[in-house]
Amino acid sequence: MKQYFVHNGFSAGSGKLPADPQLISEQDADKLMQFAGLEPKHVGNLTPPAQFAEEGDWLFRLFANNRFICYADPTLFSHACPRKKGEPLALNW
Numbered sequence: 701m702k703q704y705f706v707h708n709g710f711s712a713g714s715g716k717l718p719a720d721p722q723l724i725s726e727q728d729a730d731k732l733m734q735f736a737g738l739e740p741k742h743v744g745n746l747t748p749p750a751q752f753a754e755e756g757d758w759l760f761r762l763f764a765n766n767r768f769i770c771y772a773d774p775t776l777f778s779h780a781c782p783r784k785k786g787e788p789l790a791l792n793w
Contacts, residue, residue: 702773704729704743706752706766706789711779716747721777722764725788732769735759743771764789 704726707718724732733739736752736759743750749768753759760767774785 702771705770705772705774705777706732706763707749707768707770708766709768710749717776717779718746718768718770720784721770721772721780722766722784723774723786723788724763724769724791728788728791729769729771731793732759732763736769738769740771743769746770746772746776762791762793 704724705718705721706724707721709719711717711719729743732752733743738750738752750770751767752769753763753767755765755767777785
């Protein structure tokens with residue numbers, strides 16, 4: 701089952717997988733996409749990455765210093781921290 705993840709770039713080894721993906725809730729993903737002017741079709745693929753923020757802006761900081769969002773199968777991220785894959789980022793909008 702696909703889920704929403706934020707990340708800040710791709711792993712040097714693969715070049716196609718997010719380096720440190722963080723799970724976010726579907727509600728937060730919907731709100732984020734509204735703020736960023738993104739649609740589900742923009743985030744459905746890992747590449748090209750769907751950028752929602754620039755480094756340093758408030759969305760970047762709110763989403764734990766991440767600037768890309770994707771909707772992907774978490775089994776792709778076997779390299780990722782289990783806590784970040786299993787527990788959505790706690791946000792305070």
